[in-house]
Amino acid sequence: MTDTLREAYRVMRTIRAFEERVHEEFATGEIPGFVHLYAGEEASAAGVCAHLDDRDAIAGTHRGHGHCIAKGVDVKAMMAEIYGRKTGSCHGKGGSMHIADLSKGMLGANGIVGGGPPLICGTALAAKQQHTGGVGVAFFGDGAGNQGTTLEALNLASVWDLPAIFIAENNGYAEATASSWSVASDNIADRAAGFGMPGVIVDGFDFFAVHEAAGEAVERARGGGGPTLIEVKFTRYHGHFEGDRPASLDCLTRFRDRVTEAGELAEHALDAIDAEVAKLIEDAVSEAKAAPKPTKDDLETDVYVSY
Amino acid sequence: MTDTLREAYRVMRTIRAFEERVHEEFATGEIPGFVHLYAGEEASAAGVCAHLDDRDAIAGTHRGHGHCIAKGVDVKAMMAEIYGRKTGSCHGKGGSMHIADLSKGMLGANGIVGGGPPLICGTALAAKQQHTGGVGVAFFGDGAGNQGTTLEALNLASVWDLPAIFIAENNGYAEATASSWSVASDNIADRAAGFGMPGVIVDGFDFFAVHEAAGEAVERARGGGGPTLIEVKFTRYHGHFEGDRPASLDCLTRFRDRVTEAGELAEHALDAIDAEVAKLIEDAVSEAKAAPKPTKDDLETDVYVSY
Amino acid sequence: MARTISYRQAITEALVQEMARDESVIVMGEDNAGGPGVTKGLFHEFPGRVLGTPISESAFVGAAIGAATRGQRPVAELVFIDFMGVCFDQIFNQAAKFRYMFGGNASTPVVIRTMYGAGLRAAAQHSQCLYPIFTHVPGLKVVVPSSPYEAKGLLIQAIRDDDPVIFCEHKALYDTSGDVPEDSYTIPFGEANVVRDGGDVTIVAFGRMVAVAEQAADELESNGIEAEVIDPRTTSPLDTDTILESVENTGRLVVVDEASPRCNLATDVSALVAKEAFGALRAPIEMVTPPHTPVPFSDALEDLYIPDAQKVVNAAKAVVEYRR
Amino acid sequence: MARTISYRQAITEALVQEMARDESVIVMGEDNAGGPGVTKGLFHEFPGRVLGTPISESAFVGAAIGAATRGQRPVAELVFIDFMGVCFDQIFNQAAKFRYMFGGNASTPVVIRTMYGAGLRAAAQHSQCLYPIFTHVPGLKVVVPSSPYEAKGLLIQAIRDDDPVIFCEHKALYDTSGDVPEDSYTIPFGEANVVRDGGDVTIVAFGRMVAVAEQAADELESNGIEAEVIDPRTTSPLDTDTILESVENTGRLVVVDEASPRCNLATDVSALVAKEAFGALRAPIEMVTPPHTPVPFSDALEDLYIPDAQKVVNAAKAVVEYRR
């Protein structure tokens, strides 16, 4: 258990540190393209992926760095990808919105809102056909919960009785659009019943809550019990001053408080992880910056396996 | 009220007679293309459209003759269209799956399962913008209830608070696929809650049940109360012999029994309607057969208003 | 051993042989993928490997794609190609782009079988060709078999191919017959079939139009004009060499495409030749296509809409008789 | 009176002027149609006529189409053209076909504004052109404004037009500037703009490629080659006359298209000319397009991907120097 906690903390810290650094670097103008940061939502990816292994596949979103890190994609390769380098996860061809590593069961961040859920029906189907006991997990935002592709996938997963888990990451907004307006039901989880599966709501700032709900869903799925929809809610704290963010709204602080109070992990152990992660990110950035960009020879390769 | 009943009966009888005749004529090979018959489901179109007038628009399905007739599309023009004649509703360019009459607020049968619901959000929006008090009604089948376009439209109608009514015509099957299998919830109406609107289930063989539920929905919509999802169920009678179909499964028999028993309409009045309808259909067929087909000059017209 | 079987049977046979050969091949679609009836019987023959679906094309086509990234070789059936509009994102933004976007670290061996084309009075939403749209998308391979022999060999190739393939079956061809070997065989993609040799004019035709072109060639022959008829068999990849060599020889080109005329295969092949074989060209390039309209319902109009042999003959004569 | 304003401002101005003129014009899209920021402020200026939407493109694009059949003139925003895959059915099977399928008894005056094109390191799913796909579909009109002046006049025309219009705004053009009259004006569809006269070679270019072609023409001029640059402004309808007349005069054609190379506008225009102006052609028709790949992310690759002036210059020189 200590190992699990340590690992969970490392994942969350890595995501946070990665995103904060990308944020800084992006501001300098050195990172090209569109970047969406996962900072603040770490408990979701970490809490879910803690239950997953090589049999399992996930689909991320446009806000996908966290999903990638939690599923074990190499952090240095990710950073290099964001910089458009040849050493990146996608050799510079994908960028932030398309980081993927199929060898790790990470089917890619996705530039299309609602792009992932149908794909995950497929990976879950493959696991079922191959009797691997694997599951498929689709992460999607509150905005994506109104996309027809997502809604169809929920139904299909039930109809096919798939080992699939749908994680609705409800951070209250789709760009400028409030989910309280765009989602006609009170909760996204309320839609689960209409698609014949259990719907669960958890506090997205609480790693343990996510972890528990995901654990149940993954167990049910592996056991042939079918899909689950989990709504991970990141309820925003309104009217607060900057810097005045309560610990309850930060998954890392909350995690630290709980495991240290419970005596499960010591402060210094957590600090050590922080330091290791800081170094990893530092190295990732400097290696990315030093890495070569792809060249003319790379432009027309990798379109087809054979053409 | 007698007039309303008479009119309702006429609509249902017209649909039945139209479809039975199309069925016969199709068997002779004289009617080209794909034809889907609405016979048996008359109470749905008739019960809903009885509440509608010129302010209102409907979208039909591939099984659209009934929706057209109930919304007042000219029966002779429809028959001519099915025969591919220049005198048809669409001058022979549309055929059975695309009969439409925008002047009557009939937006077309539709060859695409789930094609209609988004369009109806638009007609409802137009009515709202123009303060006409009009409503939009989308008919769709049980199979179409799993199409993303339909599910998105349900949500949008709620979010925009539209005067829209969604009629799920659940006849138990989408071609060979049972709705008990393809719809992951017990009822299609169960999905309404997930999209923030009331969901109602009615017996599709009972004109009065459909009429009442639709009346409430139309009234709510006209009054600014937002959309409703009505599931019209045509529960099949299993294990019966041909000819052994109980009266409760035939909307016309049931309607006749009820209004004659209640003394609201006399047998002979109903018989008179039957005779009038029979003549209308007979004329429609003979006129259609005698009508000219479109010619070379028609091939490239009507693509654009101006090009 | 070859026997005469139908296009429909050829497709079924390809599916059966591949499913028997390779466990990872699965089939999915509405009504147990039962659209044009080619999968009849498969459901019982391969239990658990023929999956019915709700009418949720995005979800199940997407599922086929997702499964393909995880070791399956799914064959998904989109009953009519006209339905691509409700699931196109999964095809062109997901399947088609995975390999490139992911830097070569993905392959997506999915086949989407689908029925296209006019001629059955099926009207505007059930009669389109649309293969030019798929051809436009880098990352997709697009197959347009013109006969039972082509259908079987190309479908087996499609299933074994490691890239996403759109397999377009013309609805008016299902009941046509031809010689087809019983044994399994593949036809490589990007290799045109020279259906008929001739030195006066090259006619390139796709799918059902190959037979129309052959008919035209017969008629032309009786007028003393020798037409070379080329069936590219796949629109992507396209066998440009065979087309160019032929035009180098004939100096004249007619392209016959049942798809809508703008940005279609007729323009694609014309442009190829106007660029690469200009020096050999002795006449304008003619295109025989339908008009720029939706497909009409009435038989009277649909028969005028679809390119026929007479139009091909006229086009061929025009280019042969052309004098600067 | 003309002032210098940006492409973005020109689009906003067109919307504002049309909304003020005609009550039936409504605007809808995600974040109150706020994608590229052109609709900023409209929400407050025209209360109740700028509608935010959920991320449900099929539903709201379909709603715009439905509303158009009932007296509204909706302008729906599909933020990136790349998202067409989740709502294409409503566009190509519904809006585009209503009029024909319904025998002329329908008009659908809807405009779909959408952002296209490469250059912003937005990668494979946010950088496509895709207008050839819309051009392929009978019943749609497709507009590709190349400058602020074009953007305003064509958008006003699009809103007043009684057919469905796909209005394609290049994302790299929003911050470009040009002279634009303050008053309302329309630019008719199907009328090309001859951006520059020249007798040696015709260059047809679309959207952002018009500026690239002009740059190439400058460079060519310093090499003694006079290029005529044509901006068709709309791909459907296409002003074939202007293109053909120019080629009749120059005898040489280069088509510059940022869209993927197969079945695109470059092939479309090439084929047109190879058919209709063959007698005047003195050289192969060159096409300058990206390679047949998705759009790469890395700036190093994307810069190689997009057609640039140098490639256009090379193509033009090749056709001018061509000797049979």
Ligand SMILES: Cc1ncc(C[n+]2csc(CCOP(=O)(O)OP(=O)(O)O)c2C)c(N)n1
């Ligand atoms: C099909 C599609 N429509 C619209 C967009 C543009 N877009 C990108 S992110 C985004 C908001 C997504 O909101 P949500 O799903 O809640 O995820 P979040 O960003 O909040 O994590 C939108 C509208 C897109 N990428 N794809």
Ligand SMILES: Cc1ncc(C[n+]2csc(CCOP(=O)(O)OP(=O)(O)O)c2C)c(N)n1
């Ligand atoms: C998008 C799309 N997918 C599939 C089809 C083929 N199709 C036509 S009717 C039909 C069954 C429809 O079932 P349902 O919605 O229950 O209507 P019913 O026929 O029972 O009235 C199918 C699958 C289609 N026309 N459009």
Ligand SMILES: [Mg+2]
């Ligand atoms: Mg969100």
Ligand SMILES: [Mg+2]
């Ligand atoms: Mg049904």
